[in-house]
Amino acid sequence: LKTDGYQVASDYDGADLVVVNTCGFIESAVQESLDAIGEAMSENGRVIVTGCLGKDEDKIRQMHPNVLKVTGAAAYQDVMEAVHEYVPAPPKHNPFIDLVPEQGIRLTPKHYAYLKISEGCNHRCTFCIIPSMRGDLVSRPVGSVLEEAAALKRAGVKEILVISQDTSAYGVDTKYKLDFWNGQPVKTKFFDMCEALGQLGIWVRLHYVYPYPHVDAVIDLMAQGKILPYLDIPFQHASPRVLKLMKRPAHSENTLEKIKLWREKCPNLVIRSTFVVGFPGETEEDFQILLDWLVEAQLDRVGCFTYSPVEGATANDLPDHVPEEIKQERY
Structure with a gap:
């Protein structure tokens, strides 16, 4: 997302869209994922769901019928296409985007x-x-x-x-x-x-x-x-x-x-x-x-x-x- 020019918002109010990455491994994780989707829907209303639980789209839509898109695990391209559909990417040729380091952009601490x-x-x-x-x-x-x-x-x-x-x-x-x-x-x-x-x-x-x-x-x-x-x-x-x-x-x-x-x-x-x-x-x-x-x-x-x-x-x-x-x- 960053390499396509999007910025990560620090809160729901500053986000044009919320991507919820879910887990479907155990029931407590499923419930936590469904709760996270519900919170995002309540606080923002424009939500894309991805991750393991996305394989069970019916369960997600039964509780949250108005999510914009549901994708599965490791469905990076599907997520990107959905984001592009609902929030068009910023113009290209931004030097901060074009000069992405070879190791990519990580969310972990530097060390x-x-x-x-x-x-x-x-x-x-x-x-x-x-x-x-x-x-x-x-x-x-x-x-x-x-x-x-x-x-x-x-x-x-x-x-x-x-x-x-x-x-x-x-x-x-x-x-x-x-x-x-x-x-x-x-x-x-x-x-x-x-x-x-x-x-x-x-x-x-x-x-x-x-x-x-x-x-x-x-x-x-x-x-x-x-x-x-x-x-x-x-x-x-x-x-x-x-x-x-x-x-x-x-x-x-x-x-x-x-x-x-x-x-x-x-x-x-x-x-x-x-x-x-x-x-x-x-x-x-x-x-x-x-x-x-x-x-x-x-x-x-x-x-x-x-x-x-x-x-x-x-x-x-x-x-x-x-x-x-x-x-x-x-x-």
């Missing part, structure tokens, strides 16, 4: 930036609807990823946060296709990408990593100081029975062994994770297994959520849903 390496996910976790919203895994060419990272470094970025829905699966969909960067061959593969990023001389932090076997080699890069000794791993639970109900690609005993091995290789490794309590069928015994696992794992940072039904998720059909008051007790 760090997000680097998205893929879209979608090949897993079918029962509580999640990301594959139905974003599709299966589609990895960016590694040359493109590395060039963006290099451009961010040239722009003064000191830390890159690597993100995707499943970072450690990067390149699986391409069968680790060979690409080129700086004239050198590089495979579209998790380790190879991390190794190349580690050569840039800036901090590289990995998010949303599953504990696949090939992650072990990346720990070696951390031990060597090539990338930050940090992993964000969504373990979600520790009870084997609950993990099976979730259809998670990990086993609690194996992950404890992994964590032990990783810390032996890289003693200053920091691990962050998130967990769900109150998943359908979770018993007191399952919950205690999770608590015991956390004591043994000694993770550095932990986030916790109560299970929330998601429309379209297969977990909704599981028996023995946990009462809300018990969810809150466990939380």
